[in-house]
Amino acid sequence: MNNKLSSSALRTLTLMAVVWAAALCASVAAQTTEGQADASQPSKTSPNSITGQVVTESGLPVTNATVLLSRLNSPAPARPVPAAADGTFVFAGLEPGVYSVTATAPSYVPVALDSRSAPAEFHYVGDSVKVTMVKGGVINGTVTDAEGEPVVAVRVRALMVHDANGQPGSSAGVVPVERTTDDRGIYRLYGLAPGAYVVSAGGRDSGGFGGAGGGGIAGGGGFRGGGGGRGGGGFGGGGFGGGFGSGGGGPATALYDRDAPTFAPSSTRDTAAEFIVSEGVEINNADIKYRGERGHAVGGTVKSSAASKGGYSFSIVTLARARHEGEVVSTTTTRGAAFTFYGVADGEYELSAQTSFGTGGAAVSHPLRVAVSGANVGGLVINTELLASVGGRVALEQANAPECKDKRQPRFEEILVSARREVKENSKEPPLPPQFASAAGAPGKDGSFLLDRLGPGQYRFDTSFSAKYWYVRSVTLPPAPAAKTPGKTQAINQASAARMIDAAREGVSLKFGSRVRDLVVTLAEGAASVRGQLAAGAEKTPAGLLVYLVPAEKDQGENVLRFFTAPVADDGSFTLGNLAPGLYWALVRTPGEREAQVESKLRTAEGREERASLRREGEEAKANVELKPCQNLVDYRLPFATTTPTNSPNSKP
Structure with a gap:
């Protein structure tokens, strides 16, 4: 059996979960140690609350924001609360648990984070949260037919190719934005996250993705930590659900649903123009000369071995253009029911499905390659396997x-x-x-x-x-x-x-x-903590330094839970928490591509060589730290020099 998921299938399946995640606002946020949480408490009189503020990158409040709170493992929907005029919010009367905080505001979008390296975020009762958003970009233009007449009430959508960090739009979690043209054929797509886009008109909608657009969902800024610096931290949970719908549009947009999409300026997806969107910037005159070419139909059924166990189930089926980011549509079908996509242009596609069972289980398919060339394609069967x-x-x-x-x-x-x-x-x-x-x-x-x-x-x-x-x-x-x-x-x-x-x-x-x-x-x-400062002398501390704490005892050399790392702040300070008692070596390393690899392998079986190298380096530096149960070591001075390290001075417990 072929167990491979191609890159376009990856994009497809990722997009199928974007709206589910957005609808529930169930992002999971990075945790703080108890001590860090205490430092950020907004009020000692509200121990059962999570408070915070929705702001721009410059610290100004975002007005008209709605903040949503979700509790991990809870079936309850996200709890909304409007932010005040100064962007502040309070969720009171909370039970102990792990929570996520997200926000949405008209024309604003979340700050782009690199999901490949950025920690997930979550919060606890008593935390103070900062949610950062940026003003979205805009693309506008006019859709006309071959005679130059306006095409009225046709659906136009902006599809992200990649975000500002270079991530594909699907893996970046960006929802396509779509609107219909007015009586002059004019469209305006706002609330676009920074990145590169293609723009299309006509064709079937995105199966519920995007809606009218104009605002993204931003996660609350959490705290690094959990298990000491970057040694801990959690990651967002898996899952998907309904809410996608079969699309189709209203009476007006249905006129164009079976057309193949026309991409700006007047092309297929292969030669579509890309538009680079920046924060708060409007791109004008992204006009589309509508081709009005009839598309084809692609249809079939979804099967799953788990479906025979009984109970309700439904599948989300997605059709994605192979080798191209952005051209994706989806539909929902119940067990045994057929699905059909209309308005499909000639080209190569990948068909994928996710099945969700009423019993709580889920299944996913391998991608099925489909070639469309001048005719409809039917009778396809997609098989899903249990996760x-x-x-x-x-x-x-x-x-x-x-x-x-x-x-x-x-x-x-x-x-x-x-x-x-x-x-x-x-x-x-x-x-x-x-x-x-x-x-x-x-x-x-x-x-x-x-x-x-x-x-x-x-x-x-x-x-x-x-x-x-x-x-x-x-x-x-x-x-x-x-x-x-x-x-x-x-x-x-x-x-x-x-x-x-x-x-x-x-x-x-x-x-x-x-x-x-x-x-x-x-x-x-019995965990200990260390709060310290680099002793760099007259040297300027480089940006991006990392502090490592590695076990000095020989019998702990392969205990990955005894290796810790934390970033050094601009002022040379650092904090490590939730540390097992014992004898450690402390050392500092400068940033670099290799260092990122070391950090990623630090707690994996493949990181044996990296761990041994760190222990040798720590032994040579001779900056040792002995931590006793429940000790809080403060004002620790860690030598740092671009030359040979020196012994660490005594520190105050």
Whole structure:
């Protein structure tokens, strides 16, 4: 069986989840340690609230904003609240949990983040959140026919090719924006995120994507951390849902639904002009000479082996132009029902489907290549396969150290357990759309959790929480049942069975339909923290420095949960939290492409060489730090020089 997902299929499946995510506003945000949260509390009198402000990049309030709050693992819809005139907002009366904060405002869009490196964001009760938005760009123009007469009430859409960071529009999570022309044939598309676009008129709508446009959804700016600096952090959860609709438009736009799209200035997608949109800038006269060419039909059915288990199910079917970003349409069909796309131009396409079951499961198809050339294409069958899941529990281990007496214990519902697919360097593994490459969940009151809707691949786990004096001690799985081997003694068999798998380092390999259970995430009491400053002397501190804390004990050299990193602020300060007690070496490294690779591998099985190199460098630098249970080390001075490092001075506990 071919398990590959091509790049255009990746774009297709990603777009199918964009509106679902936007409708629920269920983005997940990066966590802060307890100490960091305390520093940002807006008021000691509102411990059951999340407060914040919606602002522009220059710090000015965004007026007419609506802020939405979603709780992880909750089936309840997002809770909206209008922001005040100064952009501030308050969500009061909240129960403990993991929350996301998003915002939408007419003609404003979220600040573009690089989803390949930017941490996900989430928040806790008591946090203060800053949501940053920018003024969207505008494209306007006129649609006329071959005689120069205005084409009235035709649907025009702006499709992002790539965003300001160079990411494809689909993986950047940007929803296509569309409107209809007025009685003069004039259109105006506003609220466009910065990036490159193509503009088309006519043809079937995007299956519910985009609507009238004019505003995106922005996530609240969270805090780095969780498990100490960049060592922790969580990732957005997987999933998709309904709300896409079959499209088709009203009586007026239906006149053009079966036409092949005409791209500006008057072409097919292959030769379409690209428009570079900047923040708050309007592009004028992006005119379209409408071709009025009839498109073709593409139809078939969706099948899934899981459908035979009974219960309601529906599928979202998407047709995407191969080798081109932006030309995507989708429709929804119930189990066993047929689907048909109209207005399809000649060319090569990829047909994909997602099936969602009433029982909570989900399935996804491999892409089906479809060639359209002068005729309709029918009788297609798309088969979907069940996605994988990982379940387990969080265990809490209390410390006996007197220094840790009466310290706050994490609540299960405030812990975030996340899984993210790892792609090895130079790997030929096919990419997965984000909603199938990661998942996140908060445990129930008994500590159990489930991460579902994961595609095939190798996954590693992260755990984030808001208790300052706790750390992640281990992430383990029981070994696979040992085969009975003649000649083995009972003691050897028992020893083999007792050897747990270090899932923190090794991760977990999943296939379609995998059901991994018994993952145990152990949090231990006694975490320490370090707040320090680079001792750079007269030298100017370079931007982008990273501080590493690596284990000095030999027996901890391959314990990936004992390696931590944090960025150095402009003033040379740094903070590391949720640290396991023990002896460490501290060192500083300058930024660079290689450093990004080191950081990404730090807690993976493939990072053995990088970890060994860091420990050797730390030993040579001789800047050691011994952390005791529940210790808060402050005013730590870490030597930094472009030449040979020197010993670290004593620091004040």
